[in-house]
Amino acid sequence: MDDYEKALALWQHKHVTTDAELDEALSSYRISFAYHSGNLENDRITYDDTREIFEHDRVISYTGVLRTLLEIRNAKDAYELFLQSFHDRRSLDEDLVKEFQKCLTLNTYDARRHLLGERPGEYKRHDYVTGKHEIGAAPKDVSDEMRKLLDELHGIPTGGLLRAASYYPTHR
Secondary structure, X not given: OOHHHHHHHHHHHHOOOOHHHHHHHOOOOHHHHHHHHHHHHOOOOOHHHHHHHHHHOOOOOOOOOHHHHHHHHHHHHHHHHXXXXXXXXXXXXXXXXXXXXXXXXXXXXXXXXXXXOOOOOOOOOOOOOEOOOOEOOOHHHHHHHHHHHHHHHHOOOHHHHHHXXXXXXXXX
């Protein structure tokens, strides 16, 4: 049994059917994921601040930039949207993707982006890219690219969802 099969068996053993069970299954992962994800674009995000916000909805003696706290709080809100979406059995579609994007970016756009018409929960209107290699779709292509990605995801057989989510190859 390879590592993927072990991970799959471990996850299947949990028999997650409710949002409370999902939250429990992800309890040790949710803070780590939010910290590492946020830290990719904002190196001022700390694990301790992330943990404090997720566990207590506050931080003590913080002297940093407010945007950092907003980004962490937004990650918590997006996690809660994730759990609620699981509870409601919502399908992943463009509306839900936009809701997640809104959660993650609320109150974090600078004045320049607002002047350019950018709004949380909407596709970008100008050519912004992110990440180490600055890869991103042109604004005019985002909607089509998102539909293609969602179609591809919806075409994955139920038994292959974890493999697809982990980008684990079917053959080595």
